Amino acid sequence: FGAGFSNGSEFFSMDCALDASSHPKSIWRNVINLLLPFILKTALILGCVAATLWTAAPGRLLKRRIIVCIYMVLYVSYFDATSRLVRAFSCVRADDEDVQGLPDSTALGHYWTEDTSVECFEGKHLKFVLGIGVPMLLLIPVGLPLWLVAFLRANRNKFSDLEFLGTYGELYNGYKSEHATWEAKVMLRKALLSLVAGWARMGGKLQGVLAVGILLISAFLHMRAQPYSASLAILNRVETLSLAVSIQVYMTGLIQNAPTTKDSAKAAITVMAFVSVLGLVSFLLRILVVDTGNFLDNFLDRNSLLGKAEGATEIDKVRILAEHYWQRFRDGRWRCMGKVTGKAGLAECVRDGNDVGEEQGSPREADQPPPPEEVAAPRRSSVDRITASIRSWWNGC
Secondary structure (H helix, E strand, O other): OOHHHHHHHHOOOHHOOOOOOOHHHHHHHHHHHHHHHHHHHHHHHHHHHHHHHOOOOOHHHHHHHHHHHHHHHHOOHHHHHHHHHHHHHHHHEEEOOOOOOOOOOOOEHHHHHHEEEEEEHHHHHHHHHHHHHHHHHHHHHHHHHHHHHHHHHHOOHHHOOHHHHHHHHHHHEEOOOOOOHHHHHHHHHHHHHHHHHHHHHHHHHHHHHHHHHHHHHHHHHHHHOOOOOOOHHHHHHHHHHHHHHHHHHHHHHHHHHHHOOHHHHHHHHHHHHHHHHHHHHHHHHOOOOOOHHHHHHHHHHHHHOOOOOOOOHHHHHHHHHHHHHHHHHHHHOOHHHHOOOOOOOOHHHHHHOOOOOOOOOOOOOOHOOOOHHHHHOOOHHHHHHHHHHHHOOOOOO
């Protein structure tokens, strides 16, 4: 979702939705595209806060959700944001100073590659670079990897702590302990590729050669380190194959652009690259299907349905789980989710609905008569309940 939100502007022209103003549409378009990840983060944080207040969840859970949301949005949008930031500084010279006379010596300055009507580092473009470009360049491409390395090294002794693992485990849990900061190296590779791809002044040939060099070094380091943990060893193969196919695709582009390459050779290497990409996608889909089956088996086991689903296909497993949860809803376990005016609050209803291991017909806390003091207590308003939830969350933090 984050990737689609961040890159959605590639599928339509945003200029049509922008009004002409004192600033060019190209600058407004880039400002909006660069701020999209932060808009998404804000929306997710507000959603986490609303869900926490609504369910009266502990404040520590909200803190964990916010941290995970912020990191995942920045991670997903890292390559796209870095590419846009590089292009924000990319300029070209329109006319050659050595050529004298009209009309070849009218535009001797540097102009923005995104909009050649905008002169680089002058006026509105300078405001855009200083106000948006430089701060975000320090925050995302440079700041995020440096923060990741510094944070993980400072908290290396807490990697086995359950609370720390539950909050920050996404940053390091998939790697071996000696390669806990490997994700920062992956970000560095993405940043370098973004720099090469976005700096148009290099020219296509130099861009291709530099990209192949970066990928070759990355593949060598990855095969030497094998950074993923034993439980995720399959990802070492996936990463190696992905880097190999990427190198092949870039090499195909270099050979295609060579003036001495014959048409038959161009067709052959294009087919080879297509077959490699198709094979990689098929391999990834196979892994996805296997992992989906394991995920469904885990859910079935938690609901004591693994025996019923023995030998069933993934579609049948989804159907069994859907029927199970629908039956639970019809039995009234989650009926109070739609009624929060009774004696039991919404938080009690949610906790009662999550008791998946409870046997049918066994007494539950919500079915027991309330204590006398609870019956005699005055009914609280919605404002009081929200205030109490905020106070509870604050104390939990």
